[in-house]
Amino acid sequence: MKELVIIGQGPAGISAALYAVRGGASVTVVAKDGGALAKADKIQNYYGFADGVSAKALVANGIAQAKNLGVKFVEDEVCGVEFGADGFEVKTTGRTIAAGAIVIACGTSRNVPPIRNIGKFEGRGVSYCAICDGFFFRGKKVAVVGNGRYAESEYGVLKNIIEDVTILTDGLAPQFSLPCDTRKIESFEGGESIEEVVFADGSREKFDGIFIACGSAGAFELSKKLGLETDGNKIVADDKRATNIPGIFAAGDCIPGLQQIAKAVYDGMVAGTEALKFLKAAQ
Ligand SMILES: Cc1cc2nc3c(=O)[nH]c(=O)nc-3n(C[C@H](O)[C@H](O)[C@H](O)COP(=O)(O)OP(=O)(O)OC[C@H]3O[C@@H](n4cnc5c(N)ncnc54)[C@H](O)[C@@H]3O)c2cc1C
Numbered sequence: 638m639k640e641l642v643i644i645g646q647g648p649a650g651i652s653a654a655l656y657a658v659r660g661g662a663s664v665t666v667v668a669k670d671g672g673a674l675a676k677a678d679k680i681q682n683y684y685g686f687a688d689g690v691s692a693k694a695l696v697a698n699g700i701a702q703a704k705n706l707g708v709k710f711v712e713d714e715v716c717g718v719e720f721g722a723d724g725f726e727v728k729t730t731g732r733t734i735a736a737g738a739i740v741i742a743c744g745t746s747r748n749v750p751p752i753r754n755i756g757k758f759e760g761r762g763v764s765y766c767a768i769c770d771g772f773f774f775r776g777k778k779v780a781v782v783g784n785g786r787y788a789e790s791e792y793g794v795l796k797n798i799i800e801d802v803t804i805l806t807d808g809l810a811p812q813f814s815l816p817c818d819t820r821k822i823e824s825f826e827g828g829e830s831i832e833e834v835v836f837a838d839g840s841r842e843k844f845d846g847i848f849i850a851c852g853s854a855g856a857f858e859l860s861k862k863l864g865l866e867t868d869g870n871k872i873v874a875d876d877k878r879a880t881n882i883p884g885i886f887a888a889g890d891c892i893p894g895l896q897q898i899a900k901a902v903y904d905g906m907v908a909g910t911e912a913l914k915f916l917k918a919a920q
Pocket of ligand 1: 646650671673674676681714742853854
């Protein structure tokens with residue numbers, strides 16, 4: 638059976654891993670940190686803990702439980718997901734992992750910087766996916782907005798097809814050694830489509846396209862890369878937690894519904910079970 642790759646080691650990702658591995662799947666979980674629970678303290682409203690439970694302990698116990706069952710863990714940031722020979726390829730900052738099916742359990746986030754007019758120019762020069770839209774800007778001048786490894790990765794994708802690419806860190810210190818422009822951004826300006834970036838110091842610079850890559854790629858950015866159906870910043874998934882692309886499932890805070898552990902665990906159970914069925918059927 639091909640590999641099931643789960644992005645995220647929060648309650649949704651670990652629950653998916655537990656159900657899939659116990660059903661016989663080979664499972665790799667890729668995650669960059671502890672997710673939402675790393676920001677929480679004591680959890681009082683989850684089943685079975687009379688005096689509450691430490692959020693960090695809940696995450697650590699889930700990971701240990703999955704490891705005991707043979708789930709493999711990769712601590713890395715996922716920068717992209719593409720279609721590949723085995724079905725899909727999950728691209729991290731350091732490696733490519735082949736997957737026959739994927740469960741996206743990235744939690745909730747949409748890393749949109751508070752730049753004036755950013756929404757106005759989405760799809761009109763402002764993009765959230767270098768691999769999807771870079772092609773349309775060949776021979777033009779573009780910028781990547783971001784200061785982390787995700788921005789560095791999107792820059793690398795664009796540099797393969799576009800000569801004039803600048804990284805704008807929007808006033809933040811870069812976490813990479815590439816040349817970049819650290820001016821704080823005030824607004825995007827233009828007519829039908831974006832024409833220039835206005836900086837907080839009053840300076841302006843013309844660009845044909847802007848690729849937003851702030852923080853790390855979340856469910857929203859990954860879904861854009863794959864062409865997944867979204868509703869706001871949520872991935873649309875059916876009652877089997879299947880997305881509009883066969884073999885890609887989604888669970889937890891990245892799909893609609895209550896943003897609670899119990900719901901994430903349920904979503905993960907369904908997604909892991911359905912991903913296993915998908916992989917078995919594809920054998
Ligand atoms: C402060 C706080 C308190 C809370 N208190 C409660 C509570 O008391 N009770 C309750 O039920 N719920 C509570 N919640 C909500 C609960 O934490 C979430 O609903 C739950 O964690 C969602 O699980 P998830 O697996 O969908 O996402 P998360 O737990 O957020 O996990 C997301 C995972 O995706 C990974 N990830 C994301 N992007 C990438 C990437 N590009 N590459 C690699 N990995 C990536 C992260 O590293 C993480 O492992 C609280 C949340 C917060 C923030």
